[in-house]
Amino acid sequence: MEYVYAAMLLHSAEKEIDEKAVTAILAAAGVDVDGARVKALVTSLGSVNIGEAMATAVASPVAAAAPAAGGAAEAAPAEEAVEEEEEDEGAGFEGLGSLFG
DSSP, rough: HHHHHHHHHHTTTTTOOOOHHHHHHHTTHHHHOHHHHHHHEEEEEEEETTTHHHHHHHHHHHHHHOOOOOOOOGGGHHHHHHHHHHHTTTTTTTTGGGOOO
């Protein structure tokens, strides 16, 4: 996850996401950097609109995580919603899903 976080940090800082920058961030955080993973990340992100992917991923869980207003009778549907959310986890990151095998 720290590799993706490094890319998101670079994106938020409006910096170019390249191997050198991702490696520098990971090294500064004390991560033992795997050059192959960095290269795979940078290559995978080449075709991804990161801003759009982040907005989609952030908006989806918020809507599904709305608290139930009832008692125990509504607990079962809430549990089903959590299971469905777990199945859809990462759906907004179409280009990033392949990074996590």
